[in-house]
Amino acid sequence: MDGGVGTGTPGTTEDRRPIGVIGGSGLYELLASPAPVDVTTPFGTPSEAPVLGELGGRQVAFLPRHGADHRFPPHRVPYRANLWALRALGVRQVVTVGAVGALVPDLARGAVVVPDQIIDLTSGREHTVFDGVGTVVHVPFADPYCPRGRAAALSALGGRALDVRDGGTLVVINGPRFSTRAESRRNVAAGGTVVGMTGMPEAALARELAMCCTNLALVTDADAGVDGGESVTHAAVLEEFARHLAVLRASLTDVVTALPHDGGCGCRHALDGFELPFALPGEGTPDVAARVDGGAPRAGR
Ligand SMILES: [Zn+2]
Secondary structure (H helix, E strand, O other): OOOOOOOOOOOOHHHHOOEEEEEOHHHHHHOEEEEEOOOOEOOEOOOOOOEEEEEOOEEEEEEEOOOOOOOOOHHHOOHHHHHHHHHHOOOOEEEEEEEEEEOOOOOOOOOEEEOOEEEEOOOOOOOOOOOOOOOOOOOOOOOOOOHHHHHHHHHHHOOOOOOEEEOOEEEEOOOOOOOOHHHHHHHHHOOOOEEEOOHHHHHHHHHHOOOEEEEEEEEEEOOOOOOOOOOOOHHHHHHHHHHOHHHHHHHHHHHHHHOOOOOOOHHHHOOOOOOOOOOOOOOOOOOHHHHHHOOOOOOOO
């Protein structure tokens, strides 16, 4: 086993690094002493200025994926700027939260899946930071999520009265429309457990920036109807998400608290041995704007 959960000495440099949380704007109120931080990146500005604050005794950098006013639909979220901005703030482990539809009949609304696999069906998104700037870097992605983050999350969620699923495949569709019944059946046949619209390229970008990534997928619906039932609507997703928000907030606090305190994870070494075409953000002392602008790739936007 690669270390345990919550190992290391609290108070070390690693422990003081903020934990990145990407989720809906409904999670804003979670943080104590919130302070927004403007970060510019070579990929433009993130969905919103990340908010630094405290959660469960840990420093957290929270980023509302769709913007505070929900202006970015899933296919237009500035994923690269979001992940880059978090890393520039010192983040090395990210927890991503999203609403999903169940593709298997035994997953009820309100269940939380901690997926271990992904099928990426998105297209047209800016899915890599290694984009025409020097030598291409092919990061390993066979296991897309952080094994230690998943273990910590499952351990923390186990303390809650929740239907928690250890593992499963998150199918990521492009949206913003929902699936047809045929697409839903295909996703089931492909081995999908849940389906959502935002898990990619988020997880891949975290890996490309050598950050640990753990996903919490809250089941809000049964997609196009795995048993021929009613198909999902946006209103139903929002209603269901709101119903579980309090539990989700409490669970997220538990998860953040339980995440490892040390940097001994393989995800952090995803770029070892590669000659990088640019300097990674978030190295050295915090001077965010200057550092992000220096040595960074020239992106086409
Ligand atoms: Zn990791």
